[in-house]
Amino acid sequence: MARIVMKFGGTSLADIRCIRNVLCHVKREVDLGHEVAIVVSAMAGTTNQLVSWTQDIADLYNFREYDVVVSSGEQVTAGLLALMLQAEGMNARSWMGWQIPIVTDSVYGCARIKSIDPSKLLKGFQHGQVAVIAGFQGMSFDGNITTLGRGGSDTSAVAIAAVIKASRCDIYTDVDGVYTTDPRIESKARRLSRVAFEEMLEMASLGAKVLQVRSVELAMVHKVRIFVRSSFDMGSASARAEGDFVGTLICDEEEIVEQQFVSGIAFAKDEAQISLRRLADKPGVAAAVFASLAEENINVDMIVQNISEHGATTDMTFTVSSSDLERAVNILERSCHKVICDDLQFESGLAKVSVIGIGMRNHAGVAATAFKALSEKGINIRAITTSEIKISILIDNAYTELAVRILHSVYHLDKE
Ligand code: ADP
Ligand code: ASP
Ligand code: MG
DSSP: OOEEEEEEOGGGGSSHHHHHHHHHHHHHHHHTTOEEEEEEOOOTTHHHHHHHHHHHHOOOTTOHHHHHHHTHHHHHHHHHHHHHHHHTTOOEEEEOGGGTTEEEOSOTTSOOEEEEOOHHHHHHHHTTOEEEEETTEEEETTSOEEEOOTTTHHHHHHHHHHHTTOSEEEEEESSSSOBSSOTTTOTTOOBOSEEEHHHHHHHHHTTOTTSOHHHHHHHHHHTOOEEEEETTOOOOHHHHHHTOOOOEEEEOGGGOSSOOSOOEEEEEEEEEEEEEEEEEOSTTHHHHHHHHHHHTTOOOOOEEEOOOSSSSEEEEEEEEEHHHHHHHHHHHHHHTHHHHOSEEEEEEEEEEEEEEOGGGGGOSSHHHHHHHHHHHTTOOOOEEEEETTEEEEEEEGGGHHHHHHHHHHHTTTTOO
């Protein structure tokens, strides 16, 4: 007997027929004698609809009522699944974030989990009860409903797995694992059987939305092994009996015998670039620029600064998401640009394409291969940033798909 978390995403819960399919997965695990906590997303499309309704009324992001509205999709699916399990004769009940409680900070729309009390769930297990938990939602210290950011049910699932000390956290989605790149963009993408936490963290934060970034952070810290698999794969009879399914295990680097030097290509569209020209080259300037943006919760991504020629002025370029561009420019114009730089230029409609692999640490020439491949297709590189295990390249949005396919092929990711 094991204690497991099963998380089902929106497409896996899209309608009553899909929820019946989820029921089969749950029944299989319960029949194997496992203690089961289920975390559900809203039905596919529901959260988008809820967000757009709030925006139709007013542009009120980061506001209490936004979270009251957008958290409601998960309440529906948790209730429906619990009803369906009960109709099958199972002992099951739904849990909202505030009932457990899952306590978060008060950053509406993007709250962070601070603590989870597992005692009620554990007591339920003692009575053979299956817990059906509404993902994505929590409760702030002062008793308000909060949500964990888009895709946040993954984070709910990993956090629950950590506090109840589950031996597995299975993420059921509409693909049968983590692929070398988004299979919607490159049909030759291959499923990876294992991905290291660190690698998955880069992939998720660089655009592979198959898992929310924070869920991977939490899994890495608490050593929760995540198994990403398809909810539409019911497996053969023998696979079912042995719990042997197709999917991707996200685990410690030590568990990966053969490390690829490149494991995947990720991309993020809708990036925008801001350049500060002839910026004063003296201590405190970068701090002033980025503190003013941080105060307004604007996430800055790539940062590129030149070494100045005579120690007088330099150029600095950084990226923000397109949706933050107008706000970022306003802040910079208001707070600092007149004082510390000569000119402020900006542009949206850009994309960031990234090459990721833990094996990159020990291989030379990975970056050169990417630059050559892009240049042969006439794709201009605007900015480059690297870490030990990734190279990110800023290009025009229009070339995103082409760049992803070229990079995928140049590192032979389409081959076994
Ligand atoms: P869910 O609703 O189950 O949470 P998501 O839409 O959040 O599902 O995540 C699954 C989707 O992530 C897939 O349909 C796929 O298009 C996309 N995706 C992006 N990058 C990858 C990748 N590297 N591997 C697998 N899927 C990816
Ligand atoms: N329903 C939420 C969203 O669409 C959370 C999730 O699906 O993980 O973002
Ligand atoms: Mg998701």
